[in-house]
Amino acid sequence: MSLLLEQLVNGVIIGSVYSLIALGFSLIFSILEVINFAHGSILVMGTLIGLVVLQRTNFWVGLLIAALASGLLGALVEKAAIYPLRLRRAPLGAQFISTIGAGMMIDIAALVIFGPKTRPFPPSLPATQFALGPVRGSVVELAILGVSLGLMALLQVLVNRTRFGKAIRATVQNPRAAAMFGVDVDTVNTLTFALGSALAAVAGMLMGVYYNMADLGTGFLAGMKGFVAAVFGGIGSIPGAVLGGLALGVAEDIGATWLSSYRDAVAFIILIVILLVRPQGILGHPERQKV
Amino acid sequence: MLELEELHVYYGNVHALKGVSLKVAQGELVVVVGANGAGKTTLLRTVCGVLHPRGGRVSWNGELISGLAPQRIVRRGIAASPDNRQVFPRMTVMENLEMGAFSRRDRVGIRRDLETVYGLFPVLRDRRGQVAGTLSGGEQQMLAIGRALMAAPKLLLMDEPSMGLAPRLVTTMFETIHRIRDRGTGILLVEQNARLALGIADRGYVLETGRVLLSGTGDELSENHLVRQAYLGGE
Ligand SMILES: Nc1ncnc2c1ncn2[C@@H]1O[C@H](COP(=O)(O)OP(=O)(O)OP(=O)(O)O)[C@@H](O)[C@H]1O
Numbered sequence: 306m307s308l309l310l311e312q313l314v315n316g317v318i319i320g321s322v323y324s325l326i327a328l329g330f331s332l333i334f335s336i337l338e339v340i341n342f343a344h345g346s347i348l349v350m351g352t353l354i355g356l357v358v359l360q361r362t363n364f365w366v367g368l369l370i371a372a373l374a375s376g377l378l379g380a381l382v383e384k385a386a387i388y389p390l391r392l393r394r395a396p397l398g399a400q401f402i403s404t405i406g407a408g409m410m411i412d413i414a415a416l417v418i419f420g421p422k423t424r425p426f427p428p429s430l431p432a433t434q435f436a437l438g439p440v441r442g443s444v445v446e447l448a449i450l451g452v453s454l455g456l457m458a459l460l461q462v463l464v465n466r467t468r469f470g471k472a473i474r475a476t477v478q479n480p481r482a483a484a485m486f487g488v489d490v491d492t493v494n495t496l497t498f499a500l501g502s503a504l505a506a507v508a509g510m511l512m513g514v515y516y517n518m519a520d521l522g523t524g525f526l527a528g529m530k531g532f533v534a535a536v537f538g539g540i541g542s543i544p545g546a547v548l549g550g551l552a553l554g555v556a557e558d559i560g561a562t563w564l565s566s567y568r569d570a571v572a573f574i575i576l577i578v579i580l581l582v583r584p585q586g587i588l589g590h591p592e593r594q595k596v
Numbered sequence: 597m598l599e600l601e602e603l604h605v606y607y608g609n610v611h612a613l614k615g616v617s618l619k620v621a622q623g624e625l626v627v628v629v630g631a632n633g634a635g636k637t638t639l640l641r642t643v644c645g646v647l648h649p650r651g652g653r654v655s656w657n658g659e660l661i662s663g664l665a666p667q668r669i670v671r672r673g674i675a676a677s678p679d680n681r682q683v684f685p686r687m688t689v690m691e692n693l694e695m696g697a698f699s700r701r702d703r704v705g706i707r708r709d710l711e712t713v714y715g716l717f718p719v720l721r722d723r724r725g726q727v728a729g730t731l732s733g734g735e736q737q738m739l740a741i742g743r744a745l746m747a748a749p750k751l752l753l754m755d756e757p758s759m760g761l762a763p764r765l766v767t768t769m770f771e772t773i774h775r776i777r778d779r780g781t782g783i784l785l786v787e788q789n790a791r792l793a794l795g796i797a798d799r800g801y802v803l804e805t806g807r808v809l810l811s812g813t814g815d816e817l818s819e820n821h822l823v824r825q826a827y828l829g830g831e
Pocket residue numbers: 607610612630631632633634635636637638639788
């Protein structure tokens with residue numbers, strides 16, 4: 306397989322995971338106008354819980370439990386760290402800082418429960434290799450891509466076709482009018498937060514099987530990369546989050562050729578450049594986001 | 597029947613409604629006229645639960661509803677076409693109308709009401725796949741009213757439906773409002789366009805800086821010399 310093709314494939318695989326994280330950021334941002342800086346911490350906590358379950362059962366049960374755990378944790382963060390501030394009409398800056406505080410508390414809880422050491426992910430998916438034309442891949446990589454893309458498609462259907470999705474879109478576009486026609490906006494806020502958090506945990510589990518390990522540090526980094534991908538694509542935009550994640554994944558893989566051990570710096574270089582050149586992101590509106 | 601008793605509503609320290617009392621009987625078309633800043637929008641926001649009064653009460657068919665959240669009030673049969681229309685800009689016309697029926701579960705009734713709305717505003721049928729933010733002001737106004745009708749309200753609140761319409765369309769709009777009333781829906785309409793609004797009203801109120809100045813039948817108010825001087829621009 307040629308180097309460029311290999312980089313492209315690898316980039317898309319890890320990028321699809323970044324897209325999932327970015328989708329969580331964007332969903333939450335589009336509805337609450339708050340960047341959830343507890344996102345990475347929620348991801349780590351869900352992943353570490355999922356890992357414990359995985360060791361006793363299998364990957365898929367672990368994945369499900371991780372998503373549920375993070376979803377619950379996300380709902381809790383929204384109810385405890387954001388909702389009371391919104392009720393008092395606190396400025397968005399205060400809400401944002403409140404999510405940082407929530408993130409720290411979750412990190413500390415994870416540290417106390419799981420300890421600081423890096424945890425290996427047991428080989429839980431078949432390592433079988435296969436070739437598809439010029440592209441070589443493994444079952445693990447296929448599973449990662451399948452889960453990510455499948456969830457993105459599901460999310461698209463959820464947002465555009467279901468009653469809950471319409472409630473989300475109406476709340477994003479005009480919360481007061483949404484309430485006037487029967488949408489319980491507080492519940493939509495909480496459930497959207499939970500949904501975004503569950504996606505983060507899935508991403509965390511996928512990164513776990515990809516790199517065969519999980520710890521607090523990789524979780525934090527994953528959260529940051531998801532954030533960069535969301536900003537890259539235009540925060541609040543669903544297609545933007547998908548595109549941003551894929552682009553970041555590919556850019557990292559290609560960038561690593563020259564920067565080798567500074568692979569993780571690629572994301573932050575991109576962040577700085579984007580904020581300077583096109584702060585609304587690739588698909589973002591200059592003033593308003595769109596769901 | 598809707599009944600407001602001695603309503604006091606504030607925005608922070610701004611005392612916007614200062615003891616407003618008003619009634620809308622079942623199926624009645626009641627108009628509230630008043631100048632800029634009189635408190636018309638505040639009045640409707642209080643009825644639909646977006647604002648809560650600091651004093652006084654709103655009751656609906658004998659039940660106290662002031663203090664309920666908007667999503668509960670719509671389920672009791674009160675829906676609004678709010679100020680500045682407030683359609684969902686990135687949803688299609690059809691999706692906006694579906695959102696109007698969000699509180700309902702009766703699919704058959706929803707389909708029937710959709711046909712009724714398309715009958716009242718044929719342009720909405722032609723534009724059903726178009727994104728609401730790209731409609732003209734007049735079309736958005738029709739959509740806002742159609743969306744409210746999709747909630748199958750027993751009482752429809754309307755905030756300045758003639759705002760931003762071409763003069764020719766304003767007359768049509770008031771005819772349509774009258775038809776909605778004739779189909780049995782009660783209407784509480786607030787307007788700056790006093791002449792046309794009082795012309796179709798069963799009863800009316802004149803609101804001035806948060807207080808009811810006058811009330812009477814539509815005809816009585818249209819004849820009243822104070823109203824003629826202040827709101828009908830004449831004599
Ligand atoms: N969000 C707000 N914050 C503070 N004061 C407000 C707010 N909205 C309205 N007011 C004040 O309350 C009073 C009543 O306003 P309201 O919008 O109800 O008037 P209105 O009769 O609807 O006027 P218009 O004809 O301009 O729509 C005005 O003095 C207005 O300045």
